[in-house]
Amino acid sequence: MKKLILSAAIVLGSLSTYATTAPIVSSAIKTVSIQEEYTEVKLEEVPEAIKAALKTAYPSAVLDKAYVNATKEYKLDVTIGDKKGNLFADATGKWIQK
Incomplete structure (x- = not known):
């Protein structure tokens, strides 16, 4: 009888560890988009x-x-082959990463 009660206590004790809830972690990501005003100029x-x-x-x-x-x-x-894309540069011809 002792073994039966001891076994029941162990089983109930191990089940209680699985009943715990995991903490909810929420992470918010904020994206800020700054749009600059560009005006079209002639290629010349x-x-x-x-x-x-x-x-x-x-x-x-x-x-x-x-x-x-x-x-x-x-x-x-610009167009390179069959791909189109954008490049950014300053007036001196130095490339800008955006």
């Missing part, structure tokens, strides 16, 4: 330093459109 108005940097870095790239903001940063819409 793009500085030669940017055109030269584009030819050096991406020889097969075709410049489709160009945009400029108030701080003279240029956004370039």
